[in-house]
Amino acid sequence: KPLREVLFFPVPVTCIEPVLSPMKQCSCPLPHTDSAFSRLLVQLLGAQRSLELCVFTFSSPSLARALLILHRRDVRVRVITDNDYMAAPGSQIGPLRSAGVAVRHDQSSGYMHHKFAVVDGTVVLTGSLNWTVQAFQSNKENILITDDTVIVKAYQKEFERLWEEYDPA
Amino acid sequence: KPLREVLFFPVPVTCIEPVLSPMKQCSCPLPHTDSAFSRLLVQLLGAQRSLELCVFTFSSPSLARALLILHRRDVRVRVITDNDYMAAPGSQIGPLRSAGVAVRHDQSSGYMHHKFAVVDGTVVLTGSLNWTVQAFQSNKENILITDDTVIVKAYQKEFERLWEEYDPA
Numbered sequence: 001k002p003l004r005e006v007l008f009f010p011v012p013v014t015c016i017e018p019v020l021s022p023m024k025q026c027s028c029p030l031p032h033t034d035s036a037f038s039r040l041l042v043q044l045l046g047a048q049r050s051l052e053l054c055v056f057t058f059s060s061p062s063l064a065r066a067l068l069i070l071h072r073r074d075v076r077v078r079v080i081t082d083n084d085y086m087a088a089p090g091s092q093i094g095p096l097r098s099a100g101v102a103v104r105h106d107q108s109s110g111y112m113h114h115k116f117a118v119v120d121g122t123v124v125l126t127g128s129l130n131w132t133v134q135a136f137q138s139n140k141e142n143i144l145i146t147d148d149t150v151i152v153k154a155y156q157k158e159f160e161r162l163w164e165e166y167d168p169a
Numbered sequence: 170k171p172l173r174e175v176l177f178f179p180v181p182v183t184c185i186e187p188v189l190s191p192m193k194q195c196s197c198p199l200p201h202t203d204s205a206f207s208r209l210l211v212q213l214l215g216a217q218r219s220l221e222l223c224v225f226t227f228s229s230p231s232l233a234r235a236l237l238i239l240h241r242r243d244v245r246v247r248v249i250t251d252n253d254y255m256a257a258p259g260s261q262i263g264p265l266r267s268a269g270v271a272v273r274h275d276q277s278s279g280y281m282h283h284k285f286a287v288v289d290g291t292v293v294l295t296g297s298l299n300w301t302v303q304a305f306q307s308n309k310e311n312i313l314i315t316d317d318t319v320i321v322k323a324y325q326k327e328f329e330r331l332w333e334e335y336d337p338a
């Protein structure tokens with residue numbers, strides 16, 4: 001049955017420990033309920049082989065944790081981001097690079113403004129939001145999730161094209 | 170056969186008169202070829218009954234012209250935008266309102282950051298780009314176009330929800 005789901009934001013803050021550390025019991029005061037944000041994390045953490053991420057700004061610590069979990073599981077994680085914001089205060093790009101995640105960035109005056117991810121070459125998540133806490137908690141935003149082959153192939157191809165274009169070598 | 174197409178930007182500047190004024194012959198020096206931008210215009214101008222647009226910033230004169238063409242054809246055009254940018258220099262929101270297009274906006278400190286449109290309640294266009302000249306000509310951006318019923322209904326419902334939420338009355 002085809003996967004097609006749209007997540008809308010903002011959402012109230014909930015605890016995401018059940019998603020990031022399912023083996024532990026969490027007793028923090030936040031609600032331990034599902035939300036569009038936990039749905040997003042579940043989709044990303046489902047990656048078994050590869051995660052390609054193309055995102056303008058990335059400052060969400062929870063999403064960085066999710067990528068590091070995948071990286072430690074030997075999922076191939078590749079990130080493309082915008083050169084104008086990757087060194088901004090709170091950016092997670094530096095910490096991800098230090099942890100060994102492969103990151104490339106544009107070098108142009110125009111923005112690398114995409115906000116999409118491809119999971120295992122079979123699912124695409126694309127939408128309006130950058131990976132910032134403000135986007136998830138304060139803005140009106142959307143993420144479309146689909147496994148439609150035509151759509152997934154188009155985004156995967158665009159990722160590979162940009163990955164080569166931004167090769168620093 | 171299902172409609173599913175992904176447009177990628179930036180694209181070189183081409184003449185869009187063949188799309189906006191198909192009855193006239195244009196002899197300007199720009200290339201008169203198809204592009205992702207003309208594909209977007211064609212999809213929007215295909216509206217017969219309604220166009221719902223939810224966009225953070227809107228400064229593209231060509232896209233404003235497309236909306237005015239629909240408005241004059243008695244297509245019901247409704248626009249939701251962000252209060253922080255609608256009065257910015259170059260914004261098309263004022264001119265669209267003056268021409269009689271229905272516009273509502275958020276009143277919150279968070280951004281109304283969506284960038285989607287629903288055509289005739291049957292096709293959704295959603296992506297990373299604001300409706301600015303920079304987005305189409307300089308940035309790396311994407312727009313996904315689909316007529317998948319589940320997806321279209323989700324965006325339509327979100328539009329109607331926000332339209333009520335932003336009712337100034």
Ligand SMILES: [Zn+2]
Pocket residue numbers: 015016017026027028029030032
């Ligand atoms: Zn907790």
Ligand SMILES: [Zn+2]
Pocket residue numbers: 184185186195196197198199201
């Ligand atoms: Zn021309």
